[in-house]
Amino acid sequence: MQKKLSAKVVSRSRKNDPDATKENILRIASEEFVASGFAGARVDEIAERTKTSKRMIYYYFGGKEGLYLAVLERAYTKIRSLEGALDLQNMPPAQAMRRLIESTFDHDDQNPDFVRLVSVENIHRAEHMKRSSVLSQMNIVVIDIISDILRRGYEDGSFEREIDPIDLHMMISAQCFFRVSNRHTFGAIFDRDLSAPDIKQRHRTMICDAIIAYLKTPATAG
Missing domain, CATH: 1.10.10.60 (Homeodomain-like)
Known part of the structure; x- marks a missing residue:
């Protein structure tokens, strides 16, 4: 009873x-x-x-648009919260940058619906996102995180490449996002399962190594 x-x-x-x-x-x-x-x-x-x-x-x-914006805000809140909980400010710059890249990679890989949702909004040319002050303010946080890691890296000599923080954010996002957004088409063309554990781990390491190496290499003249 x-x-x-x-x-x-x-x-x-x-x-x-x-x-x-x-x-x-x-x-x-x-x-x-x-x-x-x-x-x-x-x-x-x-x-x-x-x-x-x-x-x-x-x-x-x-209404429907308000619901859609709330869905987008919820999705971005999740990834920004994950980034904020990484305690990156207490890691050496190169380690902090690698951890941030790994976190982005893991989030996108484990949340294909987030990738699809962003792709849907891209089809609409971000016309809904542009109406959300929450999203614009929320996503500044990751740029502040990247800026702080870069600043510390330049100060201690970990990084030599001068780069705009937003450009670096785009570079990280592009590498991690593509392999999820294009997983099926890429897989069909090359007969490769991008969700296979060994391939996933190889890509995770490769993306981190490539971006860290870029930051450690000074820009060439010209």
């Missing part, structure tokens, strides 16, 4: 927990936007899968 009562209490508390309800909506909405894109995703389908109402989704998020 006690177990049944406890189960009912837990069930009721979940139903009355707005944060849990919103998180569930965002999780399902993310799957729908990844599968169908912004235009193809239907709020009715999201409401049905989350066992909520379309009215409740509109109450929390204001």
Whole structure:
């Protein structure tokens, strides 16, 4: 009797927990936007899968675009939170940069839906992201992290290549993002499974080595 009562209490508390309800909506909405894109995703389908109402989704998020932006913000919050928890400021510069690259690689590899979601927004030329002040402020953090690692690396001689932090962020993202976003087409063309553990580890090391070597090599004149 006690177990049944406890189960009912837990069930009721979940139903009355707005944060849990919103998180569930965002999780399902993310799957729908990844599968169908912004235009193809239907709020009715999201409401049905989350066992909520379309009215409740509109109450929390204001509409389909608001929900989509919340999904994007949730996705970027995850990777920025991971970066912030790496304690990079207490590592030597080269080690800190390698750890940051490894973290980006692992995140993209383990979160293909994030890569697909970003690809969907690229199709829309980032028109939704441009309306989000949260995203623009949030993503400055990783540039500050990279800037600090570079500054320390120049000061102690670890790095010699002068590079714009945003350019370096793009270089890291491009290497890690491509192998997930193009995994199937690249695999079909070259008959290579990019998700195979040995290939994944080789690419992880290769990307880190290439970027660190670039930073340690002074730019050539001309």
